[in-house]
Amino acid sequence: MTAVSGLGVALRRPGGETLPLVEDVSFAVAPGRILGVVGETGAGKTLTMRATLGLSAPALAVTGHLTLPDGDVVDLADRAAVRALLGDRLSVVLQDPLGMLDPLFRVGDQLIEGVCRAGRMTSGEARGRAERLLEAMGFVDVAAVQRLFPHELSGGMAQRVATALAMMARPSLLVLDEPTSALDASVRVEVMRLVRQLAAEERIGVCLVSHDLGVISHFADALMVMYAGRVLEARPADEALHAPAHPYTRALIASSPSLDAPRRRPLPVIHGAPPVPGTWPGGCVFEPRCPRAADRCRGTRPALEPSGAGTVACHYRHDAEDARHVTA
Amino acid sequence: MSQPDDAPILAVQDVSRRYSVRGGVRQALRGVTFTLAANATIAIVGESGAGKSTLTRLIAGFERPSTGAVLVDGAPAAVAPGKVAPVQMVFQHPAEALNRFASVGASIGEPLLRAPISRPERQARVEELLGMVGIDPARARDRPRAFSGGQLQRIVLARALAAEPRLLVCDEPTSALDVSVQAQIVNLLLELQEAKRFACVLVTHDLAVARVLADEVLVLRDGAVAEHTPADAFFEEPRSAYGHDLLRTTAAQTLNAPLRAAERVK
Amino acid sequence: MGVTMPQTAPAWRRLATARRRAPGTRRNGNLTAGLTILGLALLISAVGHFALPDPLHQDLTASLAAPGTGGHLLGTDPLGRDVFAWIAASVPLSLAIAVATVCLSSVVGVVVGIAAGFMGGVVDALLMRLVELSLAIPPLLLFLSASAIVGTGTLKLILLVSAVSWVPYARIVRTQVQLERRRPSIAAARLAGLTRRRIVVRHIVPSIATFVLVLASLQAGYVFLWEASLSFVGLGVQPPQTSLGFLMAQGRLTLAVGWWVVVFPGAMLAALLLAANLVGDGLRDKFGLDLEDVR
Numbered sequence: 001m002t003a004v005s006g007l008g009v010a011l012r013r014p015g016g017e018t019l020p021l022v023e024d025v026s027f028a029v030a031p032g033r034i035l036g037v038v039g040e041t042g043a044g045k046t047l048t049m050r051a052t053l054g055l056s057a058p059a060l061a062v063t064g065h066l067t068l069p070d071g072d073v074v075d076l077a078d079r080a081a082v083r084a085l086l087g088d089r090l091s092v093v094l095q096d097p098l099g100m101l102d103p104l105f106r107v108g109d110q111l112i113e114g115v116c117r118a119g120r121m122t123s124g125e126a127r128g129r130a131e132r133l134l135e136a137m138g139f140v141d142v143a144a145v146q147r148l149f150p151h152e153l154s155g156g157m158a159q160r161v162a163t164a165l166a167m168m169a170r171p172s173l174l175v176l177d178e179p180t181s182a183l184d185a186s187v188r189v190e191v192m193r194l195v196r197q198l199a200a201e202e203r204i205g206v207c208l209v210s211h212d213l214g215v216i217s218h219f220a221d222a223l224m225v226m227y228a229g230r231v232l233e234a235r236p237a238d239e240a241l242h243a244p245a246h247p248y249t250r251a252l253i254a255s256s257p258s259l260d261a262p263r264r265r266p267l268p269v270i271h272g273a274p275p276v277p278g279t280w281p282g283g284c285v286f287e288p289r290c291p292r293a294a295d296r297c298r299g300t301r302p303a304l305e306p307s308g309a310g311t312v313a314c315h316y317r318h319d320a321e322d323a324r325h326v327t328a
Numbered sequence: 329m330s331q332p333d334d335a336p337i338l339a340v341q342d343v344s345r346r347y348s349v350r351g352g353v354r355q356a357l358r359g360v361t362f363t364l365a366a367n368a369t370i371a372i373v374g375e376s377g378a379g380k381s382t383l384t385r386l387i388a389g390f391e392r393p394s395t396g397a398v399l400v401d402g403a404p405a406a407v408a409p410g411k412v413a414p415v416q417m418v419f420q421h422p423a424e425a426l427n428r429f430a431s432v433g434a435s436i437g438e439p440l441l442r443a444p445i446s447r448p449e450r451q452a453r454v455e456e457l458l459g460m461v462g463i464d465p466a467r468a469r470d471r472p473r474a475f476s477g478g479q480l481q482r483i484v485l486a487r488a489l490a491a492e493p494r495l496l497v498c499d500e501p502t503s504a505l506d507v508s509v510q511a512q513i514v515n516l517l518l519e520l521q522e523a524k525r526f527a528c529v530l531v532t533h534d535l536a537v538a539r540v541l542a543d544e545v546l547v548l549r550d551g552a553v554a555e556h557t558p559a560d561a562f563f564e565e566p567r568s569a570y571g572h573d574l575l576r577t578t579a580a581q582t583l584n585a586p587l588r589a590a591e592r593v594k
Numbered sequence: 595m596g597v598t599m600p601q602t603a604p605a606w607r608r609l610a611t612a613r614r615r616a617p618g619t620r621r622n623g624n625l626t627a628g629l630t631i632l633g634l635a636l637l638i639s640a641v642g643h644f645a646l647p648d649p650l651h652q653d654l655t656a657s658l659a660a661p662g663t664g665g666h667l668l669g670t671d672p673l674g675r676d677v678f679a680w681i682a683a684s685v686p687l688s689l690a691i692a693v694a695t696v697c698l699s700s701v702v703g704v705v706v707g708i709a710a711g712f713m714g715g716v717v718d719a720l721l722m723r724l725v726e727l728s729l730a731i732p733p734l735l736l737f738l739s740a741s742a743i744v745g746t747g748t749l750k751l752i753l754l755v756s757a758v759s760w761v762p763y764a765r766i767v768r769t770q771v772q773l774e775r776r777r778p779s780i781a782a783a784r785l786a787g788l789t790r791r792r793i794v795v796r797h798i799v800p801s802i803a804t805f806v807l808v809l810a811s812l813q814a815g816y817v818f819l820w821e822a823s824l825s826f827v828g829l830g831v832q833p834p835q836t837s838l839g840f841l842m843a844q845g846r847l848t849l850a851v852g853w854w855v856v857v858f859p860g861a862m863l864a865a866l867l868l869a870a871n872l873v874g875d876g877l878r879d880k881f882g883l884d885l886e887d888v889r
Contacts, residue, residue, distance in 0.1 A: 257536030412787035429800035439786040
């Protein structure tokens with residue numbers, strides 16, 4: 001298990017004050033499993049991921065700890081220590097796959113460069129692994145792909161190459177940040193299938209960050225729902241999608257695009273917009289938009305507490321449990 | 329439900345479009361034919377490179393077809409300076425569809441410049457349109473950078489409405505927007521279309537959006553029509569193998585019906 | 595490939611930068627420095643106008659007086675003209691010539707650039723051939739030949755220097771216009787029935803304004819240099835008008851014994867050039883522009 005506990009990100013303002021952007025996020029990813037981190041733009045998903053990888057901007061203050069499968073614990077505030085793990089035990093594929101590849105060098109050379117430089121493998125071993133990974137990512141003529149330059153790759157190819165690159169060092173945790181938004185629909189499915197298969201084979205834990213609940217629903221084993229810088233709900237995917245405990249999760253599911261929506265009928269929407277950092281409500285952060293908002297929601301912020309096979313931060317969590325028992 | 333009037337608002341007749349490129353000719357469209365009734369919505373779906381953008385430009389009148397004809401209200405589609413077009417557009421990236429140096433009110437007022445109305449009247453109309461799309465009319469003097477993506481798309485819609493279009497061409501109107509905002513824009517389109525009774529050509533790669541908005545589905549593949557089917561029938565059972573593939577691919581990455589049914593029960 | 599999401603700055607970053615650019619915070623050293631130098635130069639001119647002797651006044655008894663002697667702070671030239679007074683009188687003229695040239699060349703360049711970028715096709719091809727022609731002719735050769743035909747003088751100087759300086763504007767404006775044309779906002783404007791003129795004025799011109807401003811500042815530096823060079827060889831500004839270049843030419847032959855006649859005007863010229871470049875760089879940084887083709 002790779003686990004993150006108590007992750008917080010705050011913006012350091014001139015004058016000493018700090019503005020919290022992400023508060024108290026904890027999650028764990030088992031090897032070979034996919035954790036889907038879902039939330040709207042501004043929920044803090046990307047900030048969380050960058051903090052986990054040591055890639056936060058210098059103006060941000062990070063707190064929290066990263067626990068690796070072998071038991072090592074790293075303080076996330078020590079960016080240098082975390083960054084030393086990047087490309088080794090931690091890996092990432094960012095939203096723009098071409099941005100991760102150096103335009104001056106061939107694909108094959110870039111794949112082996114990192115692991116060879118770090119002394120993890122000989123160049124022969126690295127080449128072998130690169131070929132295996134490229135095959136696993138669906139490339140037929142592996143030799144030909146390795147000779148290509150990044151600009152000769154299509155969007156889908158670049159995404160698959162970047163993913164193979166990220167897996168070269170056999171990381172404990174691979175973060176995929178909105179991996180499919182720039183891809184065609186057909187390529188999107190292909191890439192995600194390959195990633196899921198490869199992650200299972202290689203025992204790599206995957207963190208899939210996306211605002212697209214559709215993609216997450218098909219490929220994630222567990223779900224973590226973020227809103228206004230915190231976790232509102234986390235549980236196994238099946239349970240989250242069939243019996244969500246948090247009204248926000250329920251609303252997200254209801255308003256996600258689907259193919260069975262009735263023609264020419266308005267879609268369910270979550271009215272309003274997520275709060276901007278600095279304007280978070282004092283009580284429950286979702287309360288202004290929640291269909292079940294009550295006085296206690298305005299007054300006290302619900303803590304993240306166990307519920308079913310996961311956790312939820314909602315005053316109604318007991319009601320959710322009762323409902324689940326009834327339908328089960 | 330909208331009742332189509334008798335004469336089709338849009339007639340695409342055996343349209344082909346060729347481009348000369350380095351080393352030859354690129355056939356972007358070949359033999360595309362369809363009509364669209366006055367209040368109906370047709371979704372044009374297909375993958376990148378299928379010719380959707382080209383078709384959009386022909387319908388809007390920015391280009392003329394190499395062969396065949398595109399008729400809007402019986403007349404060949406053509407954009408002319410000094411004339412407000414009967415076809416208006418909504419674009420994929422709303423921030424790029426607005427003049428970043430002008431207030432949003434000024435942009436919305438652009439189609440009204442030719443109209444025989446006074447400045448205050450134009451102002452009032454702009455504020456009315458802003459209200460219609462859910463934006464506070466007091467913000468008419470703000471620049472585009474003061475708004476979010478979803479708000480900008482509403483403003484783009486307001487501008488399109490100012491021209492009182494007979495046909496609205498929407499080119500991937502929700503693709504660049506956050507998922508929760510997409511539903512809001514879809515609903516707004518539905519509402520406005522019911523109120524203003526314009527026809528709509530919705531170009532999209534997102535079948536889920538087409539599901540809600542479209543009365544008919546036209547599948548483009550490599551510049552040719554793979555199928556043209558009423559929407560309900562298409563989503564039930566596409567007539568072409570390619571249409572089948574597209575639908576299956578979308579289903580593999582969209583929230584499943586059984587999941588949503590469970591939600592509705594609660 | 596597929597559908598792209600334009601990368602916009604995340605919300606927290608907008609909050610961070612909003613604070614930093616609060617009024618009163620000094621971030622742009624270049625711009626301030628450049629303007630300061632210009633300010634000082636103008637100050638010197640003002641002082642000179644009121645406190646110093648007539649620069650044209652020749653006094654052969656005080657020929658090549660060293661700096662500090664006989665009341666001449668920076669010395670005199672071979673004909674006894676006060677160097678400080680001459681420099682002070684030259685600055686406003688140099689600035690005026692620069693402003694005039696920049697205005698003229700920018701207007702010509704912008705019009706050509708907009709025409710080429712907006713209309714494309716044959717017009718673009720023709721105008722670009724004109725640009726290439728302009729670039730192919732060595733400016734000095736052009737100036738020498740032209741002066742031989744039309745004579746010398748300040749006005750002709752402005753016209754000649756403009757004739758070679760309009761090209762960078764045209765190129766940068768053309769590129770920018772070509773980019774802007776592709777924007778959906780232009781398509782929407784056409785659908786809204788806007789005339790071409792209105793599209794150019796309301797949509798295109800604002801997008802090139804910052805480029806032109808930055809380029810103009812940098813070009814002003816070149817004008818200072820050209821004006822001085824032409825005056826140096828006797829083609830530009832003629833007395834009774836005063837030019838830094840003219841004075842430097844006066845001191846050329848007596849450089850060994852009268853270095854101040856060349857060095858002080860040279861220093862002022864360098865200062866003006868530096869100021870122009872600092873202002874240009876400062877504006878470029880302030881507007882965040884990427885100007886590759888700036889001659």
